[in-house]
Amino acid sequence: MTTKKRKERLDRGIKVRSDDIFALTSYREMLYVAVPSVLPVAVLLILPLILPTYWQKVLISTSVFAILAMSWDFLVSVGMVSLGQALFFGVGGYLAGVLDHHLHLPIWLTIPLATVLGGGLCTVCLVPVLRLRGIYFAMVTLVLPLMIERIIEATGFLGGTEGLTGLKPFPSIYAELYLIVAAMLLVLFAVRRMMSTDYGLVLRAIQENDRSVMSGGINIYYLKAQALFLGGCACSFCGAFMTHVYMFVGMPAFALDYSILPIASAVVGGMGTFAGSTLGAFILVPLSEALRGIGGLRTVIYALSLTVFIVALPEGVFHYIQRKYKQFERWVEVER
Amino acid sequence: MTSPSPHSEKSVLLSVRDLSKSFGGVKAVTGVSFDVREGELLGIIGPNGSGKTTLVNLITGFITPDSGEVVYRGRNITGLMPYRIARLGIARTFQMVRPFTALAAFKNLIVPLFSPRVKSLSGGRYGDRDAVAKDLLEEVGFERESSVTYKPAGSLPHGYLKRLELAKCLALRADLIILDELFSGLSIAELASIVPVIEKLVVEGKTVIMIEHRLRELFRIANRVVVLNFGTVIAEGIPSEVMQKDEVKQAYLGSED
Ligand SMILES: Nc1ncnc2c1ncn2[C@@H]1O[C@H](COP(=O)(O)OP(=O)(O)OP(=O)(O)O)[C@@H](O)[C@H]1O
Numbered sequence: 047m048t049t050k051k052r053k054e055r056l057d058r059g060i061k062v063r064s065d066d067i068f069a070l071t072s073y074r075e076m077l078y079v080a081v082p083s084v085l086p087v088a089v090l091l092i093l094p095l096i097l098p099t100y101w102q103k104v105l106i107s108t109s110v111f112a113i114l115a116m117s118w119d120f121l122v123s124v125g126m127v128s129l130g131q132a133l134f135f136g137v138g139g140y141l142a143g144v145l146d147h148h149l150h151l152p153i154w155l156t157i158p159l160a161t162v163l164g165g166g167l168c169t170v171c172l173v174p175v176l177r178l179r180g181i182y183f184a185m186v187t188l189v190l191p192l193m194i195e196r197i198i199e200a201t202g203f204l205g206g207t208e209g210l211t212g213l214k215p216f217p218s219i220y221a222e223l224y225l226i227v228a229a230m231l232l233v234l235f236a237v238r239r240m241m242s243t244d245y246g247l248v249l250r251a252i253q254e255n256d257r258s259v260m261s262g263g264i265n266i267y268y269l270k271a272q273a274l275f276l277g278g279c280a281c282s283f284c285g286a287f288m289t290h291v292y293m294f295v296g297m298p299a300f301a302l303d304y305s306i307l308p309i310a311s312a313v314v315g316g317m318g319t320f321a322g323s324t325l326g327a328f329i330l331v332p333l334s335e336a337l338r339g340i341g342g343l344r345t346v347i348y349a350l351s352l353t354v355f356i357v358a359l360p361e362g363v364f365h366y367i368q369r370k371y372k373q374f375e376r377w378v379e380v381e382r
Numbered sequence: 383m384t385s386p387s388p389h390s391e392k393s394v395l396l397s398v399r400d401l402s403k404s405f406g407g408v409k410a411v412t413g414v415s416f417d418v419r420e421g422e423l424l425g426i427i428g429p430n431g432s433g434k435t436t437l438v439n440l441i442t443g444f445i446t447p448d449s450g451e452v453v454y455r456g457r458n459i460t461g462l463m464p465y466r467i468a469r470l471g472i473a474r475t476f477q478m479v480r481p482f483t484a485l486a487a488f489k490n491l492i493v494p495l496f497s498p499r500v501k502s503l504s505g506g507r508y509g510d511r512d513a514v515a516k517d518l519l520e521e522v523g524f525e526r527e528s529s530v531t532y533k534p535a536g537s538l539p540h541g542y543l544k545r546l547e548l549a550k551c552l553a554l555r556a557d558l559i560i561l562d563e564l565f566s567g568l569s570i571a572e573l574a575s576i577v578p579v580i581e582k583l584v585v586e587g588k589t590v591i592m593i594e595h596r597l598r599e600l601f602r603i604a605n606r607v608v609v610l611n612f613g614t615v616i617a618e619g620i621p622s623e624v625m626q627k628d629e630v631k632q633a634y635l636g637s638e639d
Pocket residue numbers: 405408409410428429430431432433434435436437477
């Protein structure tokens with residue numbers, strides 16, 4: 047009989063909210079529960095103060111992509127696969143541009159207005175195709191932003207290929223940084239909270255079995271439109287925000303990047319938790335920036351690392367970390 | 383209502399009139415008509431592929447008919463969206479049980495409990511949905527406070543999934559409940575516990591339509607049966623008489639379970 051060692055994994059079993067018990071017994075356990083949310087928040091609030099200018103810019107676009115990724119993740123969890131986050135982003139961006147350029151509204155009005163109007167406008171555009179499922183809905187969302195881009199180019203509408211320039215800037219880069227970081231955290235906590243309510247539960251049920259939800263007397267098209275509006279608002283906010291960061295809005299606002307990168311972020315980070323999509327953006331966007339220096343092979347290396355992530359951790363980085371954090375491992379003796 | 387009236391005197395709740403639907407070249411349902419009276423338990427039987435599920439989908443709005451109409455409480459509901467029909471008080475189960483797998487069993491009932499119908503029936507308030515959901519599960523045979531109530535629905539055994547489907551209909555507080563092969567795959571013991579639940583529904587005044595292959599169990603509780611074959615009604619009447627008809631015997635020849 048030989049004695050071997052085997053790794054054993056156990057669940058820590060500490061939960062704040064469970065179905066019927068609420069139990070945190072020690073200071074250590076409270077720390078254990080609080081650290082995963084408090085630590086990243088603290089880091090995000092300190093980062094703007096210590097980063098060099100270039101990386102401050104990277105933090106801004108990372109946060110923007112994190113919001114786009116959460117919005118994508120949210121729409122997927124309601125059963126709508128969007129390939130066109132650029133639509134929401136671009137509409138928000140142009141709305142802010144128009145409100146500034148033509149109506150001369152101040153920045154604290156253009157952004158909120160563009161957020162809400164953008165969400166509403168995109169919802170109205172997509173309501174007719176809400177009944178399409180899966181790939182059909184996805185195709186429409188993919189095509190719309192590309193179409194708008196070409197229309198702007200061909201008609202010279204909204205500044206045409208020149209775009210709208212000379213728009214109002216933010217008072218300082220810290221205003222930009224803290225606004226976008228705060229917005230990202232707000233979206234993250236709000237959407238996580240919402241998805242754990244009964245309303246969110248019904249939304250998620252639509253994704254799993256829409257027929258069963260309908261036979262429960264629930265108007266899934268109305269709920270999907272609401273979800274589209276919320277997801278659209280989040281992206282339109284980003285578009286409006288970036289318009290004022292660049293002091294410019296043009297056709298690049300509808301670029302494919304804004305559709306694809308959020309999906310990659312959500313997949314790499316792990317879908318369904320929103321923290322995963324955020325984490326994914328915080329891996330991919332800085333990585334893409336870091337690779338900028340190496341020139342031609344950038345895309346290749348980027349694509350390779352994306353593949354490695356997806357193959358190695360198909361569940362997503364966040365799910366992996368979460369699982370590890372909730373377990374502890376120890377070596378136990380196994381009798382043979 | 384001083385004396386117990388025979389069924390024929392009760393009002394017609396649902397009336398299916400000359401309903402037809404074909405898929406490409408397949409005539410799934412052709413010219414089907416029948417009435418369902420309030421408080422009745424109507425069985426619909428027929429061999430595989432005779433159009434029973436299609437009929438359920440036509441009544442509940444998941445499919446629009448090529449011709450014919452469905453009248454509920456005197457109102458033409460043909461072509462209404464499924465959720466509208468559900469809100470009028472028609473609930474159904476699905477032959478293929480597909481629960482919300484990640485949700486705890488009782489949380490599956492939150493979906494119908496979230497519907498405006500439930501809100502208006504309970505005086506404009508939703509109340510404590512979790513508590514109502516757990517009560518409903520107990521009603522269909524989930525043991526009170528047992529762990530199955532809290533398990534993810536994806537991990538429930540078949541028998542519990544069927545009961546969960548039934549509980550969804552109860553949650554909607556439907557007046558007409560359509561059960562598409564609820565009994566299939568259930569053990570004798572499970573049947574023994576679920577049959578009284580359905581009998582109780584009828585006693586409470588609900589109207590039930592049961593699509594069934596388990597004829598013996600169905601005939602014990604059904605007031606009347608409609609027999610479908612190749613999408614048409616070939617017989618209608620009380621269970622014992624219907625089974626004596628030659629057409630029915632022939633349709634079932636070889637497919638008797
Ligand atoms: N969506 C559809 N598309 C094409 N054909 C269909 C569709 N739904 C049903 N059919 C066809 O219509 C006919 C009736 O099918 P239906 O499912 O209504 O039968 P059923 O009586 O419920 O059978 P079972 O007892 O096996 O459940 C079958 O020939 C089936 O292949």
